[in-house]
Amino acid sequence: MRPAGKLPRAIAFGFLTLVSAAAAHAQWKDDLDSYLTGSTIIGQGNWVGWQQTGTDDSIVTAEKAFTAPHSLKMGALSQVDLIPEFEGVTSGVWFLDVMTYVPAASTVGVSDIGFLARHTGFQDAIDTQWFGPFQLNMDNNTVSGNAAMPIIRDRWIPVNIVFDIDARAYEIFYDGESARSGEFNADHDSALVALDVWTSPGSAPLYYDDFRVTPAVPPPPLVITQVSRDEEANTLTLTWRSKPGKSYTVWYSLDLASWPGDLEDGLGHDPDGDGLTSVTLKLDGTPLDGLLEWFVRIEER
Numbered sequence: 001m002r003p004a005g006k007l008p009r010a011i012a013f014g015f016l017t018l019v020s021a022a023a024a025h026a027q028w029k030d031d032l033d034s035y036l037t038g039s040t041i042i043g044q045g046n047w048v049g050w051q052q053t054g055t056d057d058s059i060v061t062a063e064k065a066f067t068a069p070h071s072l073k074m075g076a077l078s079q080v081d082l083i084p085e086f087e088g089v090t091s092g093v094w095f096l097d098v099m100t101y102v103p104a105a106s107t108v109g110v111s112d113i114g115f116l117a118r119h120t121g122f123q124d125a126i127d128t129q130w131f132g133p134f135q136l137n138m139d140n141n142t143v144s145g146n147a148a149m150p151i152i153r154d155r156w157i158p159v160n161i162v163f164d165i166d167a168r169a170y171e172i173f174y175d176g177e178s179a180r181s182g183e184f185n186a187d188h189d190s191a192l193v194a195l196d197v198w199t200s201p202g203s204a205p206l207y208y209d210d211f212r213v214t215p216a217v218p219p220p221p222l223v224i225t226q227v228s229r230d231e232e233a234n235t236l237t238l239t240w241r242s243k244p245g246k247s248y249t250v251w252y253s254l255d256l257a258s259w260p261g262d263l264e265d266g267l268g269h270d271p272d273g274d275g276l277t278s279v280t281l282k283l284d285g286t287p288l289d290g291l292l293e294w295f296v297r298i299e300e301r
Helices: none
Strands: 011-013 028-030 046-051 060-061 071-074 079-086 095-099 110-118 129-137 146-150 157-164 170-175 175-185 196-199 207-215 224-230 236-243 248-253 261-267 276-282 295-300
Touching: 060 175, 071 196, 129 170, 129 175, 129 196, 146 175, 157 236, 196 207, 248 276, 261 276
Parallel strands: none
Antiparallel strands: 011 295, 028 207, 046 079, 060 071, 071 207, 079 196, 095 157, 095 207, 110 129, 110 196, 157 170, 170 175, 224 236, 236 276, 248 261, 248 295
């Protein structure tokens, strides 16, 4: 579950418009499946050690996997400290998604996914800027310090982290529920260049899979998808993309310069679940009755 910010009122004009929605392309993703079973992860893909020289490694495993055959196994006698690096996350809203699995028997240790605004040696950085983190604390069975949120065990759980780079803020969601929110450190860059995937020394095993960093995709635009006029019945039928919780007003104009009134207001989202709302308006007695040319628009509130 991802929070949505407030959007300005949307308007769709009454002519047929065809649009296509662009898919969200990952800035970085790794499902671990291209690596050999049992191989160590540092030096593969985008994965490096802490500040480029760290050697606290872990292995690619087939013991558990959200998408077969592999996941990243964390937990060892010594600490694990892994850094996947990526570029381009410097403005706008971004999502970090990762799947987590904690066995019921794993009751010792702590695992973090920290966030790096800089990482030494990457993009010519001379220092590291660390903030966050998302945390699975197996010692006290909590998520990111939230005493009211216990770790869910023996199944794959999604972690979704929303970064608003421009607002310098983030929010962590665990299994669809908000675990905590925070801000970038005041002296940090407005960027996300890497993650710090870590476990404390002596941690019991847990698993991560399907890392993905993607930009937020705006919601589909308000578009009238169909307009039809029944001259015999003197009606106008409109169909448009709608959203739950929103209301819609149909406005009319004779010249596109002014919009003197509405034909219908308080229209809601269609409950059929197809994302479309349709309404048939009778034009008898309206200012459009008997006219050959006029315009309508839909306003979302």
